[in-house]
Amino acid sequence: MLTDSLLDVLRGFASLCPSRLQQPPLVGFKEFHDFLLHSILLNPHFQQYPPSKQYQASFWKWAIGLLERLVTEERAEPSRKEDEIDGRIYERMTSLVIRPSVGKVSGLDPPEESYVTYIWKTDPSVSGTLGPGLANATLMESRTLIESGTTGLKTWTAALVLAHYLTEHPELIRKKRILELGSGVGFLGIVIATLQLHSCDNEVSGTRDALFLTDVNDAVLRRCQENVRLPCNRSSQHASVGFRSLDWTDAMDSATRPAVLSALLCDMDPDVIVGADVVYDPDIIAPLVCTLSTALESGKLTGSGGAVAYIALTVRNEETLALFLEAAGTYSRVV
Template identity: 30%
Template structure:
């Protein structure tokens, strides 16, 4: 776990001052957001009115020269492209010379680019950073589970706004992927126990590595474990042993071939618990294929599982595409 200075992350996206600009650059850089999404326009406006290199220097200190970048850096290629763009902005503004900017680019150009992995870091409102080792490619080793998806970021934001559903509870996460949502919940929401789960061997290994990377494996509170949970073979006995009060899943509705197993598992989770205290079950999805998502909902209904669509804004904490078709539902019987 690393700590970063973090301003109020609930501010609207408009950059009102230099603090907002610095924060916007820092958040986007460590999450390896697409370069066009950075607040370049606001930077242009600031450096046009002030020909000093102070703001560019501060951006450099909060990104490529920040201690977190030394410990868990974005890819060499990404840093090279970022610094190249920053230099273009600096030169176009005819600002004061800034040797450290070119020194930083020189250091990056002298580094080997060859890697299939990268670190992405996501800033929390408390000032901590969640750093995850992810794959550069969206699909690798036969899975899409080695990267963090928008729905996981949304669910993490929703959890931060609804901490009472996790505080002092046992939480089971289905399809944990790289662990972003669960680590955010463990860091900020105070669960008594958190069970990460997945079934793909490469995803499970990387998940364990990321949990340990963020200092959770050695903690006693909350109690944290990573389980190999196969949706097709999971038994009611296993689920009773976990005893989850809250169950979450994100981006698990993407393949028509596995929807049946997922719905049966959700049915077991809802039915094997005490009727007096059923778990709160939430599923968050990016709706890429409406037919697949509607099939999921129909199968829920056929199994006697009802759902409510949860709406309403969430605090903006992480950078991701907010125009994506995201939907969150709560399940019950």
């Protein structure tokens, strides 16, 4: 079992946390060295789903610097057995040295796409990809703010916050039909699917467990599906995950609203609607709220009861947030 400080390093490496923000673990040379060797360098998960080479070069520079400092300090102690850094660690660092191509300026190339793994603690009896008591969501993500004309190819902070809230309150999504608006690359969907499966490990699976992930961008939705179905993610074992294209503006168009309503009622019939970082422009507030209202009312019409919505937002503009809160304020089941 990893100490909390080593778990923080593991999480930082897996999620591409900048090395300058990594805190040195509160352990000695041998424990840190063996952790780096076995939990990171030789870890089958990171061999199959590695962080980008750009990030790894930065991480290993930081880690080797810390190892060299620790070994120097410990060698100064009387009767201390001399420790050495495993050559494979140096070899890994050397293999990551990138020589800039002719005509390119080193350090100015855009960051490359990368696997990113988010880790959270779970029941110690659960054996995850990264060890007992650890659950993970692994995704291929863009490392730029905008790629292919969309911001949907990376995970944003609001999704991390909402995911943390749900891991603390899994009963909110247990044995429920979940609709996510603006699913992006699938992080929140992976977490929800994993939590639903964990809740069923020691009990009979609920027949209402289902998850519908939606987005308007086809490329984003394809990436979402690929990430959810990665074998390393528990979500790949969920039997009821659907992927749907959903344009919120359809809910405002009298010609298309019946089709949107039919899809939400007859197929999805959600108990819970979730959305993270979905309010980024004043122009999308009316379509979003109209879609939310349609989904929230669906349970009444199908006889399953009213739905509830959990929306997490990043405050980029106070006026935009105020507009959304005012528009959504008429719906008491939006949290």
